[in-house]
Amino acid sequence: MKIERVDLQRIKIPLTAPFVTSMGLETHKECILVRAYSGTHVGFGESVAMDVPVYNEEDVDTVWYMLEKYLIPQLFSREIEHPDEVSQIFSWMRRNQMAKSALEGAVWDLYAKMNGMSLSRALGGTRTTIDVGVSIGIEPTIEKLLARVDSFIRDGYKKIKVKIKPGFDVEPIRAIRHTFGPDVPLMADANSAYTLADIDMLKQLDDFGLIMIEQPLGHDDIIDHATLQRELKTPICLDESIHTVEDARKAIELGSCRIINIKIGRVGGLTDARKLHDLCAAKGVPVWCGGMQEVGIGRAHNIAIASLANFTIPGDTSPSHRYFTEDVVTPMIDFVSPGVLAVPTGAGIGYTINEAAILRALVQHKSYFANQESTTTVIPNW
Numbered sequence: 001m002k003i004e005r006v007d008l009q010r011i012k013i014p015l016t017a018p019f020v021t022s023m024g025l026e027t028h029k030e031c032i033l034v035r036a037y038s039g040t041h042v043g044f045g046e047s048v049a050m051d052v053p054v055y056n057e058e059d060v061d062t063v064w065y066m067l068e069k070y071l072i073p074q075l076f077s078r079e080i081e082h083p084d085e086v087s088q089i090f091s092w093m094r095r096n097q098m099a100k101s102a103l104e105g106a107v108w109d110l111y112a113k114m115n116g117m118s119l120s121r122a123l124g125g126t127r128t129t130i131d132v133g134v135s136i137g138i139e140p141t142i143e144k145l146l147a148r149v150d151s152f153i154r155d156g157y158k159k160i161k162v163k164i165k166p167g168f169d170v171e172p173i174r175a176i177r178h179t180f181g182p183d184v185p186l187m188a189d190a191n192s193a194y195t196l197a198d199i200d201m202l203k204q205l206d207d208f209g210l211i212m213i214e215q216p217l218g219h220d221d222i223i224d225h226a227t228l229q230r231e232l233k234t235p236i237c238l239d240e241s242i243h244t245v246e247d248a249r250k251a252i253e254l255g256s257c258r259i260i261n262i263k264i265g266r267v268g269g270l271t272d273a274r275k276l277h278d279l280c281a282a283k284g285v286p287v288w289c290g291g292m293q294e295v296g297i298g299r300a301h302n303i304a305i306a307s308l309a310n311f312t313i314p315g316d317t318s319p320s321h322r323y324f325t326e327d328v329v330t331p332m333i334d335f336v337s338p339g340v341l342a343v344p345t346g347a348g349i350g351y352t353i354n355e356a357a358i359l360r361a362l363v364q365h366k367s368y369f370a371n372q373e374s375t376t377t378v379i380p381n382w
């Protein structure tokens, strides 16, 4: 296939509730949607970079810049047989995994649509449904947190993940266990808020039977995590520290974690996400699909990758209504039964794009053509 045109659309949508983590506060979702065109087919991708570089080094503007300056022109210049080639084509560029992934994901959807198969099938997925959990931000009080946990348990979520930070860690976890009992599948995500100096507090978390503790230490660390894992019964799951398949190999070899959270954007795209999944399967390390509060396109990509066999732990891919009142796909992504999403069987991502919703959220649109000048529209809607 030859990519003849790419559109970038920057959108901004309010979140139904503010999301607080040890990294800061989010009230809106801002991201870039990518469309890749070949013949009569269009593939869709989504950049998961946040509006500020607090999770990784990228933000919405750096993604746009890297796509426009390097990645889009590079795809225009060649014939592609299979989307697996895209990550190889982009491999000369260091990092910028989310920028690469946004375009690579659009090419994967395009390829699946051109071949009349679902994205899940194109990736080798075997599950027809996936179990999902919920990621709850830091609430102003333990009482408010308990109320949220209660409503998510009632909704049937298969895993409850709570964000922790220094000063809001042991007590909220103790309160959840005390109120809801030992059987609730519970985990904590620290987003790198601790160091080895906090080891006594982290060891206290061992008493609560957590499924795992996600990314307790430095975003760029795998050494101290190995030290910590030797001291903890609870499995450590790495998120921020794993950007590549090689990172995962080294972390597993060092014993830095026993579980890995795979985010397609963080690892540079679907091809590398699948390779990381395969490596973990070979090493006996379970994986689950993380989330970046994606709108429907990125969410659909997450569902497709989570249909692979070694995604044995419920992921963070909650239904659309947990974040937004309106999504960019229609109908909104929702449970088929409590805590369970269906893996679409239609071509590509398998959801219909809600063009009207995108127009309502649109901030900037630019079309790039293989053989023509590009055109930009800036929409001053905020």
Ligand SMILES: O=C(O)CCC(=O)c1ccccc1C(=O)O
Pocket (backbone or CB within 6 Å): 055, 134, 135, 189, 191, 239, 290, 291, 292, 293, 294, 316, 317, 318
């Ligand atoms: O609901 C989701 O999409 C997951 C939300 C989440 O936990 C998260 C959101 C933004 C950045 C990092 C993380 C994380 O998993 O650490």
Ligand SMILES: [Mg+2]
Pocket (backbone or CB within 6 Å): 189, 191, 214, 215, 239, 240, 261, 290
């Ligand atoms: Mg995380």
